[in-house]
Amino acid sequence: MERFIQEFRNDTAWLPDWLVSCGVMAVALLIGLAIQRFGFRFLTRLVENKDLFWRSLVSRTRRPMRLAILTWTLSLGATIAPLSAGQAEVIRHLLLLGFIIVVGWMVKIALHVWMIVYLRRFKLDAEDNLLARTHVTQSRIAERIASFMIVAITIAAMLMTFPAVQQYGVSLLASAGVAGVVLGLALQPVLKNIFAGIQLAITQPIRIDDALIVEGEWGNVEEITSTYVVVKLWDWRRMILPLSYFMEKPFQNWTRDSTALIGTVMIYLDYSVPVSAVRRKVEEIAAASKLWDKRVVAVQVTDFRENVMEIRILVSASNAPRTFDLRCEVREKIIDFIQREYPASLPRVRAEGAASSVRSAAGKAVRHGVLQS
Structure with missing residues (x-):
């Protein structure tokens, strides 16, 4: 390799160094693009009969793969080009930093693709999605923590390319105790x-x-x-x-161990209402509803008060939104049932209030008529 480089520089010595360097870097760029194109086609054909992970990985890493190949060929071009030692070193170092970033990017993409493929088997829109939610939550948190570690390792690898960091690495580790305390306080949140x-x-x-x-x-x-x-x-x-x-x-x-929930509907009726009729109507409403999961339906008198009794209705559904809608449906239909079948059993306070309002209005009318006469 060194002999080839020396012969190349001797053959192009009559040309300006900047022109030769530009030509070498352009050729390196074209070679890198050609390698990437043929390499991508080869990998695409290689994984076309593989599972979804490998097909998705090759497709998603096309751009970072191109950048990785280009940094490699440009680094070779910087070695061949008639650059000074300092110029070649700076260019190769910058390309090395870029290559490390691209590798970290590719690892992060591979992690994300694997996570997506893994989570495809779990359906969050299923009726009983407890297992799916468990895996999705754990996987997403693990992916974010792993991504943070990939970024940290990538930055550490980039820093280790600097001689000063390598030289004083032991000193930095020795002072890591104090630095760790300071950094821990700063990054506590x-x-x-x-x-x-x-x-x-x-x-x-x-x-x-x-x-x-x-x-x-x-x-x-x-x-x-x-x-x-x-x-x-x-x-x-x-x-x-x-x-x-x-x-x-x-x-x-509400869905820690199961998505199913029991909804509560409280109604307050006069003591004259037949509880058995209310119970039959609630069971009829639940049976006719598409929201009920056919597990729990109950009607209970839970308290006695001065003018009314408290009736609690329990109905179950497969998840929280359906439970809320089922409660509203039962509430609306049971009120309609009481109004139609047992209007006298509505709370006495309300009925007496309405009657007293009528009597008061009649009294005012009578007094007004007496005064006019």
Whole structure:
């Protein structure tokens, strides 16, 4: 190789160095593009009968693969070109840094492709999606932590290409205790959320699509990142909470072990209403509803008050949104049933209030007539 380089420089000594260098780098660029094109075609044919991971990996890494090949051929071109030792060293070092970045990029793409292919087998839109939500949550948190580590290792590899870092590496390690304390204090919020993410992936207090009540608001977990959680509220607003929130503060998780929920409907009726008729009507409403999962339907008198009795209706559904809609449906239809079949059993306070209003209006009319006469 050295003999070839020397002969090439002797043969082109009559040309300006800058012109030869530009020509060599242009040829290196063209050779790199040709290698990438033929290499990509070869890999595409090689994996066309392979599984989805390899096909997706080759397709997604086309650009970084091209950059990696170009940095390699340009580095060879910088060695051949008639550059000074300092110029060649600077160019090769810059190309080496670029190559390290591209390799880290390719590893990150491979991780992302593998995660997507792995999660394809789990369906979040299924009726019972507890297992799917568990795998999706753990996988996404693990992917983000692994991505953070890939970036850190890539930066460390780039720094190790500098002689000063290699020379003083031992000294840096010796002072890592003090530096670690200072850095830990400076990055405490970030590190706190990263460790909370690891703990969340292991303990699973929340998962993707879990129904939560946080800060007095109801919503579903839409996204879990390495530092925060996005909760989509019932009115489509988004609540952003740090990961550490779910490790330090209490919250309600309605779908921790199962997506199925029991909804409660409270009604207050006069003592004259036949509870058995209400129970039969509730069972009829539940049986006719597409939202009911055919597991729980119950009507119970749970309290006596001065003028009314408290009746609690329980109905179950497969998930939180269906439970909410089923509660509304039962509430609307049972009110309509009471109004049609047992209007006298509506709360006495309301009926007496209406009657007293009528009597008061009649009294005023009579007094007004007496005064006019």
